Amino acid sequence: MLDILIKNGVYPDYSENALKKANIGLEGGKIAYIGDDEPEASKVIDAKDRVVSPGFIDIHMHEEKFSEGKKYVIAEYMLKQGVTTAVGGNCGDIMQPVKVFKETLNELGGSPINYILLSGYNYYWREAGLGHFDKSTPEQREFIHNRIKEDLAEGAFGLSFGIEYDPGITEDEIVEAADMMEDEHLLVAAHYRDDGEQSIPAIEEMIRVQSRIKQRFQISHLSSCSALGTMKESLELINGYMEKDPRLNYDTYPYNAFSTSMGSTVFDPGCLEGWKKDYSDLLLTEEPYKNQFATKETFDDCRANYPNMLVVAFVMNEDEIAAAIANPNGMVASDGILRNGNGHPRAAGTFPRVLGKYVREDKVVDLITALRKITLEPAMRLELEDRKGDIHIGADADITIFDPETIIDGPNFQDLSILNKGIDYVIVNGEIALKDNEFIDDRAGEFISYFEK
């Protein structure tokens, strides 16, 4: 007997690029039935007028920093937006070594979502005592490599860089670290060296890195690099290269503002002039200035005294955000990051926003293409397509059931806790994890090791 039968819904059949009507049965944490019959099941979910999607896969987010408290914050927001598997450790900035993350996940008795981690170059760059603009010595790089190898031995899926955060990191150094990893099936991801007017040389550098390494290379959150006036040229460069080398790809998020720490080099003198923006385009997210737009005085105070505060910068162009989403290449990911529970709403609303605003309202991309960009494409990127990102017999029972007519994001720049609309059920590893925004079993997720993929 099935554990769960989901009847009367439609699911994306990517092999035919069509939404198909079928009843879907789950058993033992796997998809066990797809068809027109109604086999007996312990529980039946009526999904009439609903899409029964593979659970969303967020290939670029930032996991919880357990030193802020051994609890889940962003993983809960992920689950509430239909994510069943997320990849942390991005932008060079893993929040703790993989071993520590796994131990904490076990202590907490599982996780709201399935978690995958990348190792983070910048985290160990700092551990090696290097400052933002320093040049590393061979001994320091060996130290960094050894720490990365420890993460890989614990099951990390690859390595990320935050080049802009520590501009001392050289192109050769990135290639050297990729070569050190040897395994071509690992993923290399990077937050570019520069944005706005300097985004084209930054993308050219990443394309050169791809041409020099044996792994797949992921350009992280393209819109915050290029949606300040260079998206058309950026996409031409990326699409052109991908025609001969499809190992390159990118992810992008559906908001016209980016977010990072106040102390970051991103906010070094000259940034506002470069973006042609003003202090009032920057939203401060923590006390004593929570939800206030900056002035010169509060900006200077935060730079000096609150360097860890996340700042939201409204500097990107809407038509360029849409172009990055609509492009035939590319995935959509949240780049979600929270500090003490605060931050950009992309951490909590990215996936309903793509399906509500960009698919239904603005019609910049059709439903099945958008679903592919948040399920099958990231699964293929991680070489998990046999298990995840697709509805087929034997796949993991990670399922998100939503109403395509009502799905929309709730969280905004002032309040992350506003609920998303239109997501009925999120099923993780065969367990109903969320129903109508209420947690049912919020520990059904697990750490996915590279070695069991």
Ligand SMILES: [Zn+2]
């Ligand atoms: Zn980043």
